[in-house]
Amino acid sequence: xxxxxxxxxxxxxxxxxxxxxxxxxxxxxxxxxxxxxxxxxxxxxxxxxxxxxxxxxxxxxxxxxxxxxxxxxxxxxxxxxxxxxxxxxxxxxxxxxxxxxxxxxxxxxxxxxxxxxxxxxxxxxxxxxxxxxxxxxxxxxxxxxxxxxxxxxxxxxxxxxxxxxxxxxxxxxxxxxxxxxxxxxxxxxxxxxxxxxxxxxxxxxxxxxxxxxxxxxxxxxxxxxxxxxxxxxxxxxxxxxxxxxxxxxxxxxxxxxxxxxxxxxxxxxxxxxxxxxxxxxxxxxxxxxxxxxxxxxxxxxxxxxxxxxxxxxxxxxxxxxxxxxx
Amino acid sequence: xxxxxxxxxxxxxxxxxxxxxxxxxxxxxxxxxxxxxxxxxxxxxxxxxxxxxxxxxxxxxxxxxxxxxxxxxxxxxxxxxxxxxxxxxxxxxxxxxxxxxxxxxxxxxxxxxxxxxxxxxxxxxxxxxxxxxxxxxxxxxxxxxxxxxxxxxxxxxxxxxxxxxxxxxxxxxxxxxxxxxxxxxxxxxxxxxxxxxxxxxxxxxxxxxxxxxxxxxxxxxxxxxxxxxxxxxxxxxxxxxxxxxxxxxxxxxxxxxxxxxxxxxxxxxxxxxxxxxxxxxxxxxxxxxxxxxxxxxxxxxxxxxxxxxxxxxxxxxxxxxxxxxxxxxxxxxxxxxxxxxxxxxxxxxxxxxxxxxxxxxxxxxx
Ligand SMILES: Cc1ncc(COP(=O)(O)O)c(C=O)c1O
Numbered sequence: 001x002x003x004x005x006x007x008x009x010x011x012x013x014x015x016x017x018x019x020x021x022x023x024x025x026x027x028x029x030x031x032x033x034x035x036x037x038x039x040x041x042x043x044x045x046x047x048x049x050x051x052x053x054x055x056x057x058x059x060x061x062x063x064x065x066x067x068x069x070x071x072x073x074x075x076x077x078x079x080x081x082x083x084x085x086x087x088x089x090x091x092x093x094x095x096x097x098x099x100x101x102x103x104x105x106x107x108x109x110x111x112x113x114x115x116x117x118x119x120x121x122x123x124x125x126x127x128x129x130x131x132x133x134x135x136x137x138x139x140x141x142x143x144x145x146x147x148x149x150x151x152x153x154x155x156x157x158x159x160x161x162x163x164x165x166x167x168x169x170x171x172x173x174x175x176x177x178x179x180x181x182x183x184x185x186x187x188x189x190x191x192x193x194x195x196x197x198x199x200x201x202x203x204x205x206x207x208x209x210x211x212x213x214x215x216x217x218x219x220x221x222x223x224x225x226x227x228x229x230x231x232x233x234x235x236x237x238x239x240x241x242x243x244x245x246x247x248x249x250x251x252x253x254x255x256x257x258x259x260x261x262x263x264x265x266x267x268x269x270x271x272x273x274x275x276x277x278x279x280x281x282x283x284x285x286x287x288x289x290x291x292x293x294x295x296x297x298x299x300x301x302x303x304x305x306x307x308x309x310x311x312x313x314x315x316x317x318x319x320x321x322x323x324x325x326x
Numbered sequence: 327x328x329x330x331x332x333x334x335x336x337x338x339x340x341x342x343x344x345x346x347x348x349x350x351x352x353x354x355x356x357x358x359x360x361x362x363x364x365x366x367x368x369x370x371x372x373x374x375x376x377x378x379x380x381x382x383x384x385x386x387x388x389x390x391x392x393x394x395x396x397x398x399x400x401x402x403x404x405x406x407x408x409x410x411x412x413x414x415x416x417x418x419x420x421x422x423x424x425x426x427x428x429x430x431x432x433x434x435x436x437x438x439x440x441x442x443x444x445x446x447x448x449x450x451x452x453x454x455x456x457x458x459x460x461x462x463x464x465x466x467x468x469x470x471x472x473x474x475x476x477x478x479x480x481x482x483x484x485x486x487x488x489x490x491x492x493x494x495x496x497x498x499x500x501x502x503x504x505x506x507x508x509x510x511x512x513x514x515x516x517x518x519x520x521x522x523x524x525x526x527x528x529x530x531x532x533x534x535x536x537x538x539x540x541x542x543x544x545x546x547x548x549x550x551x552x553x554x555x556x557x558x559x560x561x562x563x564x565x566x567x568x569x570x571x572x573x574x575x576x577x578x579x580x581x582x583x584x585x586x587x588x589x590x591x592x593x594x595x596x597x598x599x600x601x602x603x604x605x606x607x608x609x610x611x612x613x614x615x616x617x618x619x620x621x622x623x624x625x626x627x628x629x630x631x632x633x634x635x636x637x638x639x640x641x642x643x644x645x646x647x648x649x650x651x652x653x654x655x656x657x658x659x660x661x662x663x664x665x666x667x668x669x670x671x672x673x674x675x676x677x678x679x680x681x682x683x684x685x686x687x688x689x690x691x692x
Contacts, residue, residue: 084687095685098684099684100684100685100686101682101684101685101686102678102685102686102687102688103681103685103686103687103688104687104688105659105687105688105689105690107658107659107690108658114676114688117676117688121688277475277476277479278479278521294521295655296655298656299479299521
């Protein structure tokens with residue numbers, strides 16, 4: 001049976017032919033380093049896409065490198081605050097640091113980050129790293145207003161990972177123009193359907209741009225060419241996003257019929273509680289791969305990406321079968 | 327062939343359906359008169375229905391309705407251990423568990439309630455791991471699996487070589503419980519297997535993982551480092567707190583409350599009166615407690631010696647909560663039930679829990 005991969009929050013479709021061809025053509029000069037003018041062009045495209053000057057954009061081979069680098073560069077702080085649950089790369093990078101780590105439990109069902117409470121904790125140099133929307137809950141856990149209040153504290157440096165920005169349509173970007181101590185990471189891995197080229201970028205406040213000086217990550221030529229083409233044809237991304245939202249709604253309706261517990265999500269995945277122990281493994285036995293989230297929830301909970309309509313249907317049928325055997 | 331023990335408490339859980347709490351002692355007759363039916367058969371069937379012939383174990387089972395009756399229906403090797411009379415009691419569970427131990431079982435599966443867990447603890451202690459299939463009405467002890475299927479998964483994990491963790495057995499006063507007064511002490515600790523995490527490969531797999539025992543060591547290290555001179559520390563019950571005293575090389579009690587001062591034992595296994603007296607002598611005092619696994623109580627279960635008055639004198643800011651991440655992740659929140667509404671209110675809100683050397687988690691107390 002064909003493997004169904006709903007475990008990594010990828011887009012189930014290939015980007016349009018033009019983008020594929022741009023990547024393919026780059027292979028013809030793969031013996032060369034990426035030309036500087038192509039990197040500049042990519043920066044310009046990202047600048048207009050993100051509505052921010054290109055001097056504030058830092059490119060990287062995947063946004064996870066930026067998250068790790070960010071935590072590393074600021075690991076001289078006394079304290080790192082993260083959410084629990086959070087994106088695994090955030091947690092693992094924070095664990096590598098020598099600073100004290102404070103995990104803040106997000107409570108169901110809204111998973112809101114308690115900013116008011118955190119205000120009192122910022123009595124020493126602190127780094128706050130949040131994924132917003134949050135993985136695996138799919139929720140937006142903090143708003144621009146809430147963060148704005150925290151950012152008045154000069155001892156605080158903030159990183160917001162907006163990997164799922166295109167799905168939520170919501171960003172804390174305006175804060176970057178107002179405060180020097182905040183940065184946002186984004187990626188072409190999700191809504192643009194380009195996980196394989198590994199291209200991420202950071203939009204940074206002044207202090208952070210300074211702190212990142214000297215970080216020149218050599219970006220692979222195919223990645224740069226793919227990214228340029230994707231941004232020049234970004235209408236397709238909007239169609240992808242629209243598809244995901246529609247398909248997510250269909251899935252939610254089915255989950256309601258099945259009486260499975262799910263959480264409303266602003267991303268391309270859903271957190272689902274099934275009541276079936278070891279559900280991820282049971283589905284894997286049927287070649288359906290979803291992400292187990294038993295580090296935070298029980299083994300009956302999973303994070304499921306929105307796939308093609310057919311993939312989602314196969315997943316839902318398998319789930320229904322397991323539920324009926326319960 | 328690997329030997330696994332199986333003991334069923336045939337009368338556990340009978341009280342619940344007729345509104346009685348627990349079936350200890352005389353109450354069982356009353357339950358029967360009220361038409362109570364045992365729920366253990368359903369539970370044990372649900373557990374055993376997972377059995378497949380390719381599982382390479384021999385079951386050592388208690389006689390008749392304490393095990394034999396159920397295993398008989400499955401095509402698996404088994405051996406009956408011990409003898410029982412017409413009616414069964416706690417003594418049967420204890421005696422047969424001991425006999426099984428002598429016959430070399432490596433793990434004991436039992437089906438029952440908190441009372442059964444205490445009997446099993448009396449016989450088994452920490453000698454071998456156990457798996458509890460819940461059948462009772464009360465189920466306050468955190469050693470039980472959430473349902474029979476989960477218990478089966480634990481057995482599977484164990485056979486595949488999973489890690490073991492220590493969880494609490496509580497001693498609930500059934501008389502008091504029937505009058506809706508809940509009182510509980512920590513009775514003991516049993517070893518149970520941990521479900522093997524199903525982790526998929528790929529880019530996002532996490533780094534090295536620490537075991538729960540290592541985490542306890544790190545917590546103990548963190549507390550030792552932060553312990554202040556000339557301050558009184560009141561150490562609550564449980565294995566996580568016990569790890570601290572081991573780190574300090576102080577022989578404290580596992581189940582009671584002990585007073586530590588300048589990293590030396592001051593007084594062992596003290597009650598409320600003794601605590602209050604110490605609090606008069608020592609100006610600066612801290613309480614160190616760990617939540618009860620599965621339920622999350624930090625006060626009001628298993629440590630009643632920390633009365634509302636004691637908590638009030640020590641003050642919320644001087645309460646240090648410690649827990650392994652393994653235990654904490656099973657909890658949605660922490661809980662308090664001190665018996666004093668005002669004190670409960672004071673304790674509510676978020677609290678910092680020490681979970682590692684330089685790691686804390688902020689979690690809500692409800
Ligand atoms: C919250 C979050 N941030 C970042 C990423 C990874 O992005 P990239 O592919 O750019 O490293 C993911 C992917 O799963 C994610 O869930």
